[in-house]
Every structure is written in C-alpha cells, then in structure tokens.
Amino acid sequence: xxxxxxxxxxxxxxxxxxxxxxxxxxxxxxxxxxxxxxxxxxxxxxxxxxxxxxxxxxxxxxxxxxxxxxxxxxxxxxxxxxxxxxxxxxxxxxxxxxxxxxxxxxxxxxxxxxxxxxxxxxxxxxxxxxxxxxxxxxxxxxxxxxxxxxxxxxxxxxxxxxxxxxxxxxxxxxxxxxxxxxxxxxxxxxxxxxxxxxxxxxxxxxxxxxxxxxxxxxxxxxxxxxxxxxxxxxxxxxxxxxxxxxxxxxxxxxxxxxxxxxxxxxxxxxxxxxxxxx
Amino acid sequence: xxxxxxxxxxxxxxxxxxxxxxxxxxxxxxxxxxxxxxxxxxxxxxxxxxxxxxxxxxxxxxxxxxxxxxxxxxxxxxxxxxxxxxxxxxxxxxxxxxxxxxxxxxxxxxxxxxxxxxxxxxxxxxxxxxxxxxxxxxxxxxxxxxxxxxxxxxxxxxxxxxxxxxxxxxxxxxxxxxxxxxxxxxxxxxxxxxxxxxxxxxxxxxxxxxxxxxxxxxxxxxxxxxxxxxxxxxxxxxxxxxxxxxxxxxxxxxxxxxxxxxxxxxxxxxxxxxxxxxxxxxxxxxxxxxxxxxxxxxxxxxxxxxxxxxxxxxxxx
Numbered sequence: 001x002x003x004x005x006x007x008x009x010x011x012x013x014x015x016x017x018x019x020x021x022x023x024x025x026x027x028x029x030x031x032x033x034x035x036x037x038x039x040x041x042x043x044x045x046x047x048x049x050x051x052x053x054x055x056x057x058x059x060x061x062x063x064x065x066x067x068x069x070x071x072x073x074x075x076x077x078x079x080x081x082x083x084x085x086x087x088x089x090x091x092x093x094x095x096x097x098x099x100x101x102x103x104x105x106x107x108x109x110x111x112x113x114x115x116x117x118x119x120x121x122x123x124x125x126x127x128x129x130x131x132x133x134x135x136x137x138x139x140x141x142x143x144x145x146x147x148x149x150x151x152x153x154x155x156x157x158x159x160x161x162x163x164x165x166x167x168x169x170x171x172x173x174x175x176x177x178x179x180x181x182x183x184x185x186x187x188x189x190x191x192x193x194x195x196x197x198x199x200x201x202x203x204x205x206x207x208x209x210x211x212x213x214x215x216x217x218x219x220x221x222x223x224x225x226x227x228x229x230x231x232x233x234x235x236x237x238x239x240x241x242x243x244x245x246x247x248x249x250x251x252x253x254x255x256x257x258x259x260x261x262x263x264x265x266x267x268x269x270x271x272x273x274x275x276x277x278x
Numbered sequence: 279x280x281x282x283x284x285x286x287x288x289x290x291x292x293x294x295x296x297x298x299x300x301x302x303x304x305x306x307x308x309x310x311x312x313x314x315x316x317x318x319x320x321x322x323x324x325x326x327x328x329x330x331x332x333x334x335x336x337x338x339x340x341x342x343x344x345x346x347x348x349x350x351x352x353x354x355x356x357x358x359x360x361x362x363x364x365x366x367x368x369x370x371x372x373x374x375x376x377x378x379x380x381x382x383x384x385x386x387x388x389x390x391x392x393x394x395x396x397x398x399x400x401x402x403x404x405x406x407x408x409x410x411x412x413x414x415x416x417x418x419x420x421x422x423x424x425x426x427x428x429x430x431x432x433x434x435x436x437x438x439x440x441x442x443x444x445x446x447x448x449x450x451x452x453x454x455x456x457x458x459x460x461x462x463x464x465x466x467x468x469x470x471x472x473x474x475x476x477x478x479x480x481x482x483x484x485x486x487x488x489x490x491x492x493x494x495x496x497x498x499x500x501x502x503x504x505x506x507x508x509x510x511x512x513x514x515x516x517x518x519x520x521x522x523x524x525x526x527x528x529x530x531x532x533x534x535x536x537x538x539x540x541x542x543x544x545x546x547x548x549x550x551x552x553x554x555x556x557x558x559x560x561x562x563x564x565x566x567x568x569x570x571x572x573x574x575x576x577x578x579x580x581x582x583x584x585x586x587x588x589x590x591x592x593x594x595x
Contacts, residue, residue, distance in 0.1 A: 062493050082499025092490040095589045096512045105508070106498035137589045157499060 007074050008035035009193045010059065010084075010161050016067035017054055017219075027218035028054050032068070034212055034221060036161075041187060041194045043208035045201055045254060051219025052197045056165050059195060060086045072161070082110055085154030089166040091146045093138040099125060099149050100134040106157035124152040127186065144175035148182065155190060164196045168203070180206055184235045201254065205229070205247045206236050213253055223253055305372070312371035319363035329356030338364055370559040378559035379566065395548060399567065402533055402544040405461060409468020409536070410529045414522065417476035422518075424477060425484020426510050435481060442474035446532055450539040459540035467539065471532030472525050479521050487513045516583065516590035523579050530572055 015032040018025050029051040036042040044052045057063045059070050061080040070077040072084065085106070093102050103124050107117035125134050128148040130141075138146055147167055154162055168176040184207060187194055198204055204211045208227055215222040227246060229236055236243055280286050288296070311317050322344040327333035330347045339347075344361060351358050365371075370378070382395045393401070424431040449470050453463035487510060495509045537544040542551075545564055552560035583590075 060493075060497050062496065080493075080496035080499075082497075084497060086494070086497035088490060088494065090490050092494040094491060094494075094509070094512070096515070096587075105495065105500070109495075109499040109501065109504055139589055153494075153498065163497075 006037070008071075009038045009040070009073060010195070011035045011071040011074075012055070012059070012068070013071055014068035015055070015058065015065050015070065017051065017058065017063070018066045029058075029065075029219040032214075032219075032221050034224065036193055036195060036210075038160075038193055039191060041196065041207060041209045043204035043211045044195065044197045044214060045199065045204045045211055045250075046214030046219070046222075047216050047254070048199065049219075050214040050216035052199075052214050053165055054219070055214070056086075056163050056195060056197045059161075060084055060163050062086075082106060082157045083159050084161045084163055085157065085159035086163045086165070087147065087150045087154050087167040089169050091138070091143065091150070091170070093146055093149055093153070095138050098135050098137055099130060099141070102138065102149055103153045103156050106153060110157050120156055121152075124156045125149070127189075128152045128182070142175075143171050144179055147171065147179060151183070151186065155186070155192065159192065161193045161195060164194065166197055166199065169199070176203075181235050183207065184231065201250050202238060202247055205243060205250060206238055211250060213250070222256075225250055225253060309372055311369070312365065315363040319365055321364045321366060322361035323364035324359060324361045326360045328359035329354070330359050333359055338367065367556055368558045370562060374559040375562045375566070378557070379563040382560055382563050393543070395545075395564070398543065398548045399545045399571075402537065402546065403571070405464045405536055405544060406468060406526075406529050406533060408461075409465045409532075410472060410526060412465065412469050413472040413476055413525075413529075417473045418480060418518070418522075421477045421480025422484050422506075422510065422514070424481035425487075425514075426506060431481060435478065438474050438477050442478065444470075446471040447535040450535060454540045463540050464536035464544075467536035468529050468532050471535070472529050475528065476521075476525050479525065480518060483517045483521055484510060484514050486517070516587040519579075519583050519587065523576060523583075526575065526579075527572060530568065 012032045012034045015029060016027070017029040018027045020026070032055060044055060046052045054063065058065050059077070061070075061077050061084065077084070093099075094105065097105065100118065100121050103121035104114075104117040107120055108114070112120070122131070122134060125131055128151060130145060130148060130152075133141060133145065138149070141149065150167070151162075168179050171179060180203065183194075196204075196207060205227055210227065211225040212221060213223040213225060214220065229240075229242055229246060281288070320341055321338040322341055324333045324335055324337045324339065324344075327335060327337075329351050333339070333347070339361075341363075344359070348359060387394060420430075420434065424434055446467055450463070450467060453466040453470075457463040457466055491509050491513050492505060495505055500509065533544070534546040534549075537546045538550065545568060549561050549564045552558075552564070
C-alpha cells in the first residue's frame with residue numbers, strides 16, 4: 001500500500017493477545033498486522049468481543065501483547081508514553097483538578113515549567129472552546145465538555161499519535177455529532193495521527209480515511225476499507241449518496257465477518273424454547 | 279412509601295426533624311422510665327423506716343420486700359414504713375445526670391492528688407491526640423504504599439493481618455514495662471489499637487482508586503513518582519480522610535484500656551472510679567461528655583472535609 005519509502009507512524013506487527021481465564025487460554029487477538037501513516041485518521045470497527053479495545057490498549061502500552069509487537073516509527077512500544085496520547089470511553093479527567101490543571105498534567109509530566117504548561121494548557125482549553133471553564137472542576141461540566149477537555153489534555157503534550165477508545169459512545173446523539181465535527185476540525189489543525197476505535201460504522205465512515213474491520217472469535221483483521229470521500233469544511237455529508245453507499249458496503253463487510261456468531265444465536269433461541277417447554 | 283426506596287434523598291425539613299428525633303427519642307424513653315412511676319421502678323426508696331428495724335431513710339429495697347415488711351408492721355400494729363417507687367441505682371434520672379454534669383466540673387476534687395474533671399478530660403484528649411498522630415504518621419504512608427504496590431502489600435499485609443487480632447489490652451503490661459508508668463504506655467496502647475487497622479483500611483481504600491486515572495496519567499507520560507504523589511494520593515484523599523474519621527472513633531474505644539494501665543488518669547479513669555463508688559450519675563455524665571466530644575469532632579471534621587474536597591461527591595451530602 002505504501003508506495004513511498006516513508007516509514008509508517010505506527011505499525012501492528014503480527015500482534016497476538018491471549019488471556020488465561022480459569023485455566024483456559026482464550027485467544028483475543030491473532031496475527032494483526034496493519035499500519036497507520038502520519039496524519040492519517042484510522043478507524044477500527046468490529047462487533048463487541050472482537051478485541052478492538054484490547055488492540056488500542058496494546059498500542060497505548062497499557063497492555064502487553066502475547067506475541068508480535070507495536071512499532072512507533074519503527075521503534076517497539078514497551079509501555080505507555082507521552083508520544084501516544086489516549087482518550088478513554090469512560091470520562092477519566094482527574095476529578096480533583098480543574099480543567100486547566102487537567103490539561104497541564106501531561107505538560108508538567110514532560111518537564112515543562114509551570115508557567116509554560118499553563119500557557120500551553122490555556123491555548124488548548126481555548127481551542128476546544130472551554131476558555132470560560134478553565135477553572136471549573138470536571139464534575140461541573142457536561143459529558144461532552146469533559147470529553148473535549150480529555151482531548152485537549154491528550155493533545156497538549158504534542159503526542160504523535162492520538163488513541164481514542166470509543167470516546168463518544170457515552171454521549172447523547174446530538175452531542176456526539178457535534179464532537180465528531182470538533183474532532184475533525186482539531187485534527188485538521190494539528191499534526192497528529194489518530195487511531196479511533198468505534199462500534200458505530202457511520203461514525204467510522206464519517207471520520208476516518210481508512211477503516212480496519214476486525215472479526216471476532218478470535219479477534220483478527222478481516223478487511224481494510226478505504227473511505228476516499230471528500231471532506232467539506234464541516235466534515236462529510238452523511239446524507240450524500242456516496243456516503244450512504246460507503247456505509248452500506250462497510251455494513252455488508254462487517255455482517256459477513258460477524259456470521260460466526262449466528263450459530264450461537266440459534267443455540268440461544270433453542271435454549272429459550274426448551275426452557276419454556278419444560 | 280418513597281422513603282423505603284433505597285437512597286431516596288430527604289427534604290431538608292424531614293432531615294432536620296429526624297436528626298432532632300434521633301436524640302429526642304432516646305431522651306424521651308429515658309425520661310419516661312425515670313419520671314413515670316408506673317414504668318418499671320422495681321425498688322422502693324424509703325422515706326420513713328417506721329417500725330422496720332433495718333430500714334434506713336434513703337435506702338433502696340425491692341418492692342416485694344417492702345410489701346412484706348409493710349404487711350408485717352400492719353399486722354403487729356407497729357409504725358408503718360413509707361417510701362416511693364424508685365429505679366435501681368445504676369439508672370439515674372436525667373436531672374440527676376445533668377446536675378452531676380454541672381457539679382463534676384465545679385466541684386473541687388476530694389483528695390489533693392486527684393484532678394478536676396476538665397483536667398482529666400484534657401489529659402485524655404492529649405493521649406488520643408498523640409497516639410493517633412503517631413498512628414497516622416506511620417500508618418498512612420504504609421497503607422498507601424501497600425495499596426499502591428502489590429510487593430509492599432505482600433510484604434506487610436499478611437503479618438499485619440495476623441497482628442491486628444492481638445488484643446491491644448494484652449500489650450498493657452508490656453507497654454508499662456518498656457515505657458514506664460506515665461503517658462508513654464497509654465499513647466502506645468492507642469497506637470497499637472489503631473495502627474494495624476489503619477494500614478489495612480487505607481490499603482483497601484487505595485486499591486479502590488479507579489485504574490482509569492492511573493492509565494490516563496501513564497498515557498500522559500507521568501513518572502512513577504508522579505503516579506504516586508499526583509494521582510494516587512489526591513485520588514484517595516477524600517476517602518482516606520473519611521477512614522481517619524472512623525478510625526478516630528476507634529481510638530476513643532481503646533482509651534479506657536490505655537487509662538487503666540500505669541498511673542491512672544483521664545476521663546475513663548474517672549468513670550471507673552465513680553462506678554466503684556456507685557456514683558452512676560457521674561458515670562453517665564462523663565460518658566455523655568465523651569459522646570459530645572466525639573460528635574463535635576466528627577461534625578467539625580465533616581465540615582472541614584466538604585471544604586477540603588469540593589470535588590468529592592460523597593462529601594457533598
């Protein structure tokens with residue numbers, strides 16, 4: 001895919017992950033190889049249980065792979081680091097720090113002085129539209145505002161890669177679509193590569209340049225799907241025929257990959273009928 | 279009714295009246311038993327012994343015994359004893375306790391080497407203060423370390439789990455032998471009574487810190503020291519504060535042991551002594567004083583907590 005000789009920003013290299021549950025080894029991810037280029041927006045989709053969260057947590061260094069490795073600009077990832085910022089699904093701002101101090105946390109961790117950190121933090125708080133709320137505590141903000149602060153906090157220390165694990169899943173639909181527009185806007189203005197996990201296919205088509213489709217049991221890479229749709233000033237138009245067409249083919253692709261689950265569903269139905277009969 | 283749906287909040291008015299009722303109700307029961315002669319009153323307080331040779335004015339005799347002597351006296355046509363229903367000596371009436379509460383603070387001690395009640399009280403407070411302070415100085419850091427690092431936990435907690443079942447009073451004689459008879463062994467008893475529990479409770483509180491904060495901090499490049507000092511410590515602070523409030527109550531329960539060993543002193547010694555003289559009004563007065571001090575401390579610490587940890591949901595109630 002890479003015709004240029006430029007190295008990918010981040011690469012999954014034959015990645016595998018297994019957990020041992022009650023003595024049983026369970027393969028969660030198997031043989032995942034993929035790359036993401038600098039400034040690319042990559043989405044990862046898949047049915048629940050396909051290991052997409054595990055994959056992004058391995059990229060963050062929060063979990064270690066059982067086999068294979070993650071490469072950041074050709075250097076193996078061995079643990080969490082500030083060059084890979086992360087936004088979680090659960091609101092994870094530090095509740096004891098104000099908005100400003102939350103954003104300052106990563107900067108202070110990287111050794112910036114208090115004054116510099118504060119200056120940069122305030123720029124970021126302003127960029128996500130919360131300048132007036134700089135001295136608020138997270139508990140005083142709505143969910144959407146909290147996730148904006150979380151994005152600012154992750155981006156303030158200038159990471160090369162921003163990892164987002166279903167960051168808008170806990171938000172209401174209106175807030176979510178506003179946040180999606182926000183994110184595209186920020187991504188355009190910042191030199192950052194984004195890996196975005198979601199179970200919402202429309203969100204993936206709306207945001208990403210490329211989509212990795214994972215299939216479950218065990219989690220594996222089913223397909224890579226390029227979006228190739230133009231972005232207007234306000235992002236993509238989700239009602240345009242081209243968009244709908246893309247979404248439909250992505251849906252077909254994921255449905256096929258989820259077919260492994262069908263027998264299980266039958267089993268459940270049978271069990272129910274039996275239960276009622278007895 | 280809605281109040282029986284778990285966690286339904288109360289209206290302010292209801293809250294206030296229930297708070298008052300929680301004190302008023304026991305007081306009401308106490309008053310009824312004390313002042314309504316029909317309730318309980320299993321004894322008779324002799325007013326006039328009459329012809330009964332062994333009755334004395336102010337003596338408490340059982341109701342049945344009084345009735346028997348009364349019948350005997352009437353049969354012999356001798357002087358009839360009189361008396362009024364009374365409760366046992368260990369249940370003084372509220373007004374007697376109130377009087378005792380007042381006189382205990384205003385009466386000079388009977389013997390020269392005895393202390394005033396307020397001096398005893400102050401002495402007890404200093405014992406608690408030092409014992410609990412030493413406990414905190416060692417227990418909080420160790421507890422947080424145990425909660426944060428599995429290795430420290432494995433290294434300490436099994437042994438502490440074992441030691442905490444040692445009865446603190448058992449260390450009394452040992453503490454006196456090592457530390458002398460004055461305040462040091464008393465402080466040591468408070469320390470032994472609270473330290474081991476404190477380590478375990480704080481370790482558990484620390485373990486309950488949501489891992490998402492640590493993970494977020496790690497992806498922001500926080501160093502190991504920063505994780506401990508800027509995430510774990512502030513993250514658990516409100517809960518740690520709450521733990522300390524509860525543990526401070528435990529310190530008071532060990533006070534009675536502490537004050538019985540070595541040179542006797544303090545409020546609980548006062549209680550023991552007064553109980554020996556059967557001055558139960560004084561006993562109740564002193565117990566109530568301890569209760570009030572504990573309650574006052576807790577209310578003040580609670581208010582301080584709200585100011586200290588404005589972000590904490592549980593301290594907002």
